Amino acid sequence: MIVVKNDDSIMMFNQHHHALVSGVMARKWNKEYKTKGGYEDEVEYAIMNHDRAWVPLDQKPRWNTEQHLPYSFIDYPEEEKVAAYQEGVNEIEKTSSYAALLCSLHYASFYHNDDTTSKSVKQFLHNESRRREAILSSLPVEPVRLYDHLDLLQFCDNLSLYCCMNSPGVKKENELSWFRSGFPQKFSFAPEGVEAEWVDSTQIRIRPFPFEDAFTLSIPFKCISPSVSGDQLLKAYHSADWQERTVTFIEG
Numbered sequence: 001m002i003v004v005k006n007d008d009s010i011m012m013f014n015q016h017h018h019a020l021v022s023g024v025m026a027r028k029w030n031k032e033y034k035t036k037g038g039y040e041d042e043v044e045y046a047i048m049n050h051d052r053a054w055v056p057l058d059q060k061p062r063w064n065t066e067q068h069l070p071y072s073f074i075d076y077p078e079e080e081k082v083a084a085y086q087e088g089v090n091e092i093e094k095t096s097s098y099a100a101l102l103c104s105l106h107y108a109s110f111y112h113n114d115d116t117t118s119k120s121v122k123q124f125l126h127n128e129s130r131r132r133e134a135i136l137s138s139l140p141v142e143p144v145r146l147y148d149h150l151d152l153l154q155f156c157d158n159l160s161l162y163c164c165m166n167s168p169g170v171k172k173e174n175e176l177s178w179f180r181s182g183f184p185q186k187f188s189f190a191p192e193g194v195e196a197e198w199v200d201s202t203q204i205r206i207r208p209f210p211f212e213d214a215f216t217l218s219i220p221f222k223c224i225s226p227s228v229s230g231d232q233l234l235k236a237y238h239s240a241d242w243q244e245r246t247v248t249f250i251e252g
Helices: 015-028 040-049 052-059 078-095 097-108 119-138 143-165 230-239
Strands: 002-005 010-013 195-198 203-207 215-224 243-251
Touching: 002 143, 010 015, 015 040, 015 052, 015 143, 015 215, 040 078, 040 097, 040 143, 052 078, 078 097, 078 119, 097 119, 097 143, 143 203, 143 215, 143 243, 215 230
Parallel strands: 203 243
Antiparallel strands: 002 010, 010 215, 195 203, 215 243
């Protein structure tokens, strides 16, 4: 779950909904910038489904008693999170081995084996490394093309998070620090990276512009009261109405 606390509400975006929005971005990507050489459908499938691991978790949001908020994707208990990641990649692999390869790399990039003492994370990294070895032994994949596709997945993921986690119309200096200096992925058309900035409450300017044309998308979310307590969370979440955040991406 993507959780954003405001003064008068707690906004909750399903991870899979955010991933579907990432998939829309990938479909709108300028054809001149797309990495050629196959797997185009599998790449789009991976981007649309990269957070399907969260589908069962987001159906039953849990309360973080220390933060006095629902658990988000950032602070969700690690052992259960990595188990969900692995099951999510299992599900993706049933449809596309190449998409599973990309999603496995994406999840593994969150961790560094040498920096963790968590047994569950170490086991997850080991299992995913073996999965990737098995997939790579049976697929003709050029490493450069693979990592170009991973950059596309992670850029679309980040831009979708940018839309969800910032307040619409926020000034650049008040943005979430993750994205204030742009996105880390580099592309042939953007060797210094890509930056986004809210122009107003519904428009985001992108520089350099990676898409075919300006386009609009909507991201569903729910709001619950900040006065909700842990034992009220599940009922409050499921009884809340769906709302939409609508964003138009324009050229800088």
